[in-house]
Amino acid sequence: MHRTPHMRTQRMGRMLITGANGLLGKEITRYFSKGYKVLPTDLAECDVTSAKECMRVVGGFRPEVVVHCAAYTDVDRAEREKEAAFTLNADGTRNMALACREHRSLLVTFSTDYVFDGASERPYAEDDPVDPLSVYGRSKLAAEEAVREVAPHFLLLRTQWLFGAHGRSFISSILERAERGEECKVVSDQKGAPTYTRDLADAVRRLLDTGARGIFHFSNEGETSFFEYAAFLLAHTGWGETPVTAISTSDIPRDLYPAPRPLHGLLSKEKYRKETGVSPRRWEDAVLDYLQTGIEGGHA
Ligand SMILES: NC(=O)c1ccc[n+]([C@@H]2O[C@H](COP(=O)([O-])OP(=O)(O)OC[C@H]3O[C@@H](n4cnc5c(N)ncnc54)[C@H](OP(=O)(O)O)[C@@H]3O)[C@@H](O)[C@H]2O)c1
Numbered sequence: 075m076h077r078t079p080h081m082r083t084q085r086m087g088r089m090l091i092t093g094a095n096g097l098l099g100k101e102i103t104r105y106f107s108k109g110y111k112v113l114p115t116d117l118a119e120c121d122v123t124s125a126k127e128c129m130r131v132v133g134g135f136r137p138e139v140v141v142h143c144a145a146y147t148d149v150d151r152a153e154r155e156k157e158a159a160f161t162l163n164a165d166g167t168r169n170m171a172l173a174c175r176e177h178r179s180l181l182v183t184f185s186t187d188y189v190f191d192g193a194s195e196r197p198y199a200e201d202d203p204v205d206p207l208s209v210y211g212r213s214k215l216a217a218e219e220a221v222r223e224v225a226p227h228f229l230l231l232r233t234q235w236l237f238g239a240h241g242r243s244f245i246s247s248i249l250e251r252a253e254r255g256e257e258c259k260v261v262s263d264q265k266g267a268p269t270y271t272r273d274l275a276d277a278v279r280r281l282l283d284t285g286a287r288g289i290f291h292f293s294n295e296g297e298t299s300f301f302e303y304a305a306f307l308l309a310h311t312g313w314g315e316t317p318v319t320a321i322s323t324s325d326i327p328r329d330l331y332p333a334p335r336p337l338h339g340l341l342s343k344e345k346y347r348k349e350t351g352v353s354p355r356r357w358e359d360a361v362l363d364y365l366q367t368g369i370e371g372g373h374a
Pocket residue numbers: 092093094095096097098099116117120121122123142143144145146147162166184185186187214233234235236237241
């Protein structure tokens with residue numbers, strides 16, 4: 075069949091991205107720019123705390139998919155700025171969900187292991203009971219509730235310990251400390267799995283391909299503590315001589331880091347595996363891949 079350019083444009087789905095200047099938003103923009111007509115937005119183009127603006131931007135672009143990455147992510151500051159955290163995370167997500175409902179867009183968004191209390195002995199499944207310990211965790215849970223209540227079609231990925239080429243992460247702060255010759259004191263009793271933003275973007279693509287809906291957990295495979303993670307990073311970047319000391323969560327100065335964190339936030343990827351037929355790669359492989367190829371413009 076002869077295809078006109080117009081038909082080709084129509085066949086390429088439109089994807090609106092919020093928080094597109096952030097760690098994940100930039101990677102989502104890069105990853106999907108090949109397969110979609112992408113409209114990346116951040117605060118200047120679409121302030122998600124404004125219901126009117128969400129409606130206007132979604133209505134103007136009419137995307138098949140909205141990938142909502144905008145969020146209040148400063149976990150410790152959220153303890154002092156509860157209203158700001160809830161306004162951006164809960165109200166912002168509700169606004170986007172309402173706009174998606176109005177314009178029949180699929181809403182894809184992200185949540186966190188912080189919705190759990192971290193007391194479980196085994197990795198959390200999607201339907202395990204939630205019980206957030208922090209303001210950030212409660213604001214993200216309120217966002218989840220808004221999505222379930224409002225959006226007829228959604229894909230929500232709970233994830234943890236993100237790192238990637240386009241923003242600050244645990245990796246950048248450890249390597250910066252090593253470069254300054256500072257000792258690294260790192261907690262050894264908080265367990266989880268690092269997640270490469272590239273792998274998370276790929277997971278979104280796979281779930282879109284299967285037509286999956288609902289909540290999925292995704293991180294890289296395996297389990298580690300922040301202490302082991304730091305030691306691994308230093309050993310693989312030529313900073314192996316940097317002193318690393320294991321401390322416990324109870325040693326952390328509460329005035330500097332007031333947010334309580336889940337001690338054991340590991341997420342089960344079983345549902346993701348069943349849906350897509352693939353397992354995430356191990357976190358060590360993802361981190362090495364990032365260290366070798368993914369760093370863009372240093373660690374700043
Ligand atoms: N980072 C992690 O380890 C982690 C772990 C689990 C889950 N998640 C979730 O993953 C998602 C992405 O996180 P991230 O780390 O990529 O976040 P991020 O780097 O903090 O990016 C968030 C982006 O949203 C923008 N933004 C702030 N206020 C806005 C507003 N009113 N309207 C529109 N945009 C606004 C921010 O701009 P400014 O920088 O100018 O404020 C920033 O560009 C979030 O849902 C987060 O909760 C992250």
